[in-house]
Amino acid sequence: MRGKTGSGVRLAVAGAAMVALALVAGCGNGSTGSNSSSGPKSPAPKVTADKALSAKVPAAIKQAGTVTVGTDSTYAPSEFLAADGKTVQGFDVDLFNAVMAKLGLKAKYESAKFGVIIAGVESGKYTAGVSSFTINADRLKQANMVSYFSAGxxxxxxxxxxxxxxxxxxxxxxxxxxxxxxxxxxxxxxxxxxxxxxxxxxxxxxxxxxxxxxxxxxxxxxxxxxxxxxxxxxxxxxxxxxxxxxxxxxxAAPYGYVVKKDQLAFAEAIQGALKELISDGTYAKILTNWGVQDGKIDNPTVNPSVTG
The missing domain is CATH 3.40.190.10 (Periplasmic binding protein-like II)
Known part of the structure; x- marks a missing residue:
């Protein structure tokens, strides 16, 4: 669980380390989209908005239309940079894009160091944090979290x-x-x-x-x-x-989306969207597309009880 300690967790993408890994691997590096096999098997499934769920989105977020997402884009296959060195991709990205689409929203990803993302959500710099955050007691004190995956x-x-x-x-x-x-x-x-x-x-x-x-x-x-x-x-x-x-x-422990502490309604809307995606099969398709289906969960929860 990339659950990092305190406020943040994450295969990275750029710079000398990426080059080093590409050289030793002999078949493209381990964290970027340098060849077609770095990405999913097929394009992410299309998702249409659910009017009832969209109505649950807080007015300010709905009016903005685009959710700014803080992510540490160095953690393949969860979130990492594509071959262009700019586009964030991964199963986390495809799944959260689907969640936002279900709510009638779009997501804009901004790369950040893992340890500062939750603070960025709380300060309002990001509307949400999507970066393989393991849900733990420390993080739940800082923000609302919605479970969506299980990793060990x-x-x-x-x-x-x-x-x-x-x-x-x-x-x-x-x-x-x-x-x-x-x-x-x-x-x-x-x-x-x-x-x-x-x-x-x-x-x-x-x-x-x-x-x-x-x-x-x-x-x-x-x-x-x-x-x-x-x-x-x-x-x-x-x-x-x-x-x-x-x-x-x-x-094993759950990953969670991070939402500001005073945005419980938005967290609940995200939970509702996840439940719909699980019910209609989109959730399973996205995880299978990235080969991470073993981490699927059946019941996304807002601020689940955890230990540690």
């Missing part, structure tokens, strides 16, 4: 696992993780247990973008990485067999 943490290592690392034998190994994610808390706690047991601490390499963490594993700089399950599955696929999944998925 997964590990990955270089093909063949040359360092013989496992989730339970990581002491003394070098492990990559993206900053501000729940995975940072995870690996930090594991390292403390190593030290308490008289073993070497885990050497934790934190990267601002997930593609940098992926590249570090492919290059052999780090022995393994951990990230949200759909991101790891996508990274393994996009690195052309140079990485492999390690262990199994654990600690």
């Amino acid at each position: 943490t997964w590990w990955a290592t270089k093909k063949g696992n040359p360092s013989k690392i496992t989730q339970d034998t990581a002491c003394g190994h070098k492990v990559a993780v993206q900053t501000d994610t729940v995975q940072v808390d995870d690996i930090t706690a594991r390292s403390k247990k190593c030290v308490s047991a008289g073993k070497k601490a885990i050497s934790i390499d934190q990267y601002e973008a997930q593609d940098q963490a992926t590249a570090s594993v492919v290059s052999g700089k780090d022995d393994a990485m951990l990230a949200d399950s759909p991101v790891v599955a996508y990274a393994v696929k996009k690195t052309g067999g140079q990485m492999e999944k390690l262990g199994s998925i654990y600690e």
Whole structure:
């Protein structure tokens, strides 16, 4: 769960790290739309507005017509930049576009660092945050959240696992993780247990973008990485067999759309749109189109009860 800690979580897109991953992968980089296989199997299904649901949208948002969305576009296949380096794409994007269309609205995506998006929603800079946010107690204190997907943490290592690392034998190994994610808390706690047991601490390499963490594993700089399950599955696929999944998925939790704390009515309208998309099959089509159907949920909820 890219659920980042505190206010934000995320395979990144641009700069030297992207180039590095493209070089080591040998088949396009792991997070951008550099070739056709980086995107969905087919175009996103078209969605028509529901008048009853549209009527539930707060007047100011309805009048604007376009919802400004803050997103960390470095987290393939959830949200990442297309080959033009500008257009944000991913299953999160296709699904939220469908939600907005059901409400008679359009979405405009603005790339931002993960850790500042929720604050941006609360300040009014963004109308919503869509960035694979794991729903947790800290975030629920800051904003309204609407569940729409379920993801867990997964590990990955270089093909063949040359360092013989496992989730339970990581002491003394070098492990990559993206900053501000729940995975940072995870690996930090594991390292403390190593030290308490008289073993070497885990050497934790934190990267601002997930593609940098992926590249570090492919290059052999780090022995393994951990990230949200759909991101790891996508990274393994996009690195052309140079990485492999390690262990199994654990600690599954819901992703949530982020809406300002005083916009409960808008959150409820989003929930209603999601329920319609689930009912008419559009939701399943979008997830299947991106190969992330294992994360589907049946009952989107506004501010669900969570622990941690």
